Amino acid sequence: MKVVRKLKAQVKTRWYYIFWGIATTSVVAGQIVVGTGYRTMAETSQQISADINLLIETMLYSRPTGPSQRPRYEPMPAPSPEDYPTNQMPIIQ
Secondary structure, three states, rough: OOOOOOOOOOOOOHHHHHHHHHHHHHHHHHHHHHHHHHHHHHHHHOOOOOOOOHHHHHHHHOOOOOOOOOOOOOOOOOOOHHOOOOOOOOOOO
């Protein structure tokens, strides 16, 4: 009777596993670096947004100095016709 040995379908050397191990580690490390940078950027933008909101609130709702002690709300000035050039977009009134 003849003995038939089956050959392995895929023969992988240790370099195969070393390559994929390094590749996997590189991808995970890159994701950690990108995630840390994104979190830092988000925290910075939140701080800037909070500073801008505080500035706007201070400008809008500042306490008046004077005898009335009531907040003073002034209307915005009306735009002049020079602000809207007629050759670009018509304004319907």
